[in-house]
Amino acid sequence: MKSGRIGLNAWGLSQAHGGAGKLPCDSCPGRSLGICRPLEDQRLAHLLAMGGQRHWAKREFLYRSDDPVQALYKITKGVVAESRVLDDGRRQIVGIRTVGALCGYPDHGGRYLFSAEALTEVEACSFERTRFNAFVGRHIDLACALAEDTSERLVRATENMTVIGQLRSMERVAHFLIEIFELYATQNAGAQPLALHFTRHEIADYLGLTLETVSRSFSKLRDLEVIALVGVDSVAILNEKRLTDIAKVS
Amino acid sequence: MKSGRIGLNAWGLSQAHGGAGKLPCDSCPGRSLGICRPLEDQRLAHLLAMGGQRHWAKREFLYRSDDPVQALYKITKGVVAESRVLDDGRRQIVGIRTVGALCGYPDHGGRYLFSAEALTEVEACSFERTRFNAFVGRHIDLACALAEDTSERLVRATENMTVIGQLRSMERVAHFLIEIFELYATQNAGAQPLALHFTRHEIADYLGLTLETVSRSFSKLRDLEVIALVGVDSVAILNEKRLTDIAKVS
DNA sequence: CGGGAACTTGATCTCGGTCAATATTGGTGG
């Protein structure tokens, strides 16, 4: 690990999502607080010492909704889908969390609000809940980073309300592809084609569609020569402008 | 105004939304920080002195998305709808904000992310953005309350993703009614019938439906004797259990 | 290779969208 001071981004807590880019720090209350200073190695070491590295295989659950919150997880490898399931089995994937993201909050009465399923092999640093909260309490720059992360998740969630509420099936799929490419960009450096790590069924549950409709939308985008399908899980973007136009939302 | 110490709820920043109820303070990082102490009158006075009371007529906009953020507004009267509009005119209402709510954040590069329209006469205390941020910086209990508010908005937004993505039209309308009744409960003390202050078109844009479908769902719920329609904007719940069952989501 | 899971494609159905009349209703002025 590098010596010296480490920015909040090292925690992935203020990781930029989507094309919107990071909100200016000016908008973060902690900024005017003067508390958005970078974490120092000592704190970093302390926090890391608190948590144990854990590992999950593809399709394993990190936790399920309504389970008591024992730990929070900072993902260090892989992709996780957070979802809600209705009594009759309908499922909505409400968030995609990848390297740098902190999973397991907000909670609801001390229980996980969502289920979190590993879409790939996943590794994460686990923090025992009460000790993590206490640590956040003692290090206000972390509290600030957490608040900023929550705010970005809110922006993302409202964007997805618009996608699901207003866009047609092909538009939603186009939006999903752009989101994934941006989300994976940091780890992937923009290489093409890109493995999505989502089955058609999972994409469908994220976009409020059926897997058949998702499949047809992929085929349509392929026929329009906007994307290329490589194998069953990988996609290359052939015409980014067209794709962005189809996706409609920022 | 009462003397003595005033809880965060006096700010409406941690106002309980929906049936889920308030998250336990234990889950708020600020709690373990020991910064969730109530505001004192002096601070309250200071903050209020900073802001001017403003007024909007029904259908006026408090602000529009992409306008530079000049002020944040704490609503003291009325109901506001926050929305996003696509280039082709499709609109998604992404949030309903009423007395106690703070409007105008998060922003996006110093510009409002949503438009905010008054659904009724609205009064709000306006806080100049930079001064508000500075004040939040000096009073960490307020920063904590803000973070908690953001977290609750996130919970609400993910719930709405599920409603829009998974529920059928009548289920969505049932969910909307329950949400409104809970949202207005504090001001209304549960009186029946309740004025929604939403046109069918606005409900449609909130639920990702058309106004005709919303109207048909109302009629269907009326025919099932689950609700009664009073005038054009008021509703009484005749069978709360049925309505909750139909709504499916928490 | 072989088998099973995931994907694609086709046929058909259905819910909600669209288009088009009415019907209410609440606000306004006589």
Next chain:
DNA sequence: CCACCAATATTGACCGAGATCAAGTTCCCG
């Protein structure tokens, strides 16, 4: 206070995007 009118809501008829049902096909992984 009532009559009128514009705005909003309701209802009906029809249409179509996406869901459902049902084969096939591809692809991965052992």
